[in-house]
Amino acid sequence: MAETQFTAEAGRQDIIITREFDAPRDLVFRACTEPDLVAQWWGPKGTTTAVEKMDAKPGGTWRVVQRDTEGNTFAMHGVFHDVTSERIVDTVEYEGMPGHVVLETETLEDLGGGRTKMTDHLVFQSVEDRDAMLQQDMKEGMVGTLDLLAGVLENLKTQKQAAPAR
Amino acid sequence: MAETQFTAEAGRQDIIITREFDAPRDLVFRACTEPDLVAQWWGPKGTTTAVEKMDAKPGGTWRVVQRDTEGNTFAMHGVFHDVTSERIVDTVEYEGMPGHVVLETETLEDLGGGRTKMTDHLVFQSVEDRDAMLQQDMKEGMVGTLDLLAGVLENLKTQKQAAPAR
Numbered sequence: 001m002a003e004t005q006f007t008a009e010a011g012r013q014d015i016i017i018t019r020e021f022d023a024p025r026d027l028v029f030r031a032c033t034e035p036d037l038v039a040q041w042w043g044p045k046g047t048t049t050a051v052e053k054m055d056a057k058p059g060g061t062w063r064v065v066q067r068d069t070e071g072n073t074f075a076m077h078g079v080f081h082d083v084t085s086e087r088i089v090d091t092v093e094y095e096g097m098p099g100h101v102v103l104e105t106e107t108l109e110d111l112g113g114g115r116t117k118m119t120d121h122l123v124f125q126s127v128e129d130r131d132a133m134l135q136q137d138m139k140e141g142m143v144g145t146l147d148l149l150a151g152v153l154e155n156l157k158t159q160k161q162a163a164p165a166r
Numbered sequence: 167m168a169e170t171q172f173t174a175e176a177g178r179q180d181i182i183i184t185r186e187f188d189a190p191r192d193l194v195f196r197a198c199t200e201p202d203l204v205a206q207w208w209g210p211k212g213t214t215t216a217v218e219k220m221d222a223k224p225g226g227t228w229r230v231v232q233r234d235t236e237g238n239t240f241a242m243h244g245v246f247h248d249v250t251s252e253r254i255v256d257t258v259e260y261e262g263m264p265g266h267v268v269l270e271t272e273t274l275e276d277l278g279g280g281r282t283k284m285t286d287h288l289v290f291q292s293v294e295d296r297d298a299m300l301q302q303d304m305k306e307g308m309v310g311t312l313d314l315l316a317g318v319l320e321n322l323k324t325q326k327q328a329a330p331a332r
Contacts (some may be wrong), residue, residue: 013179059227061246079225081245081257091247103269
């Protein structure tokens, strides 16, 4: 399975996560923007995710609620600044840390041969905000989450092969 | 005239600008969110500013076009993440640098006695993006711009005193 690269240099305000997927860019874009697909992979393993809203266009808003196996819920919301087939820019506010907003830039690079490189760039309002997020096992959570995304993409590829005239 | 504080530490991804105004918070909020008022002060001295859109609510979009004395135009746009009487969070994309997005947090602190402290916190996607902005005489431009805002606030205070039953 492809390796997730997770970069958080000391003293900086950002985190960069990259991952290559064995799936074409249009499928990765769909998996990142369609509510029913996002619900299948977003969040650490073992959580269920409800996508209350995901209006993936400039000015569109989104809200997601995750529930862990003990019934605890974690909600987050934001707004889309820009959405193209190659790049999604949005804001993220964890409702457990109200007032702390993250600027997220998700780039989807077509590597050819039906492969796609995703780069998720998170910029925090302060180094402290970023480090607080890192302390919540964020790296392990992201790796598991992107493994789930890879599984969703495999399913989408199978569906596409089964129904090419979609 | 009150002094504008401009902080851009080496190697960081952000800029913090603070300024105290001799005006109550509700007037500062109006001057920062109502299109016809924003047009009166935003931009370096000598530029005219057209506020094409400014829908100051979560998910609202905005676009501003500035024209200098030589007829050059500078456009920027973004989307509001959050808008309260105390805090405005939005994104900013200078259209001359497409794809480079800034996360802006504008805090309005009521100092009492009809005075307000504004803190404008700009977070860039990279140190390079921030430094490129600094090289464009941004500091001088911001100081002049906030002097203009102070003038607009003086006018608003006069209008308010003339028509208290508004």
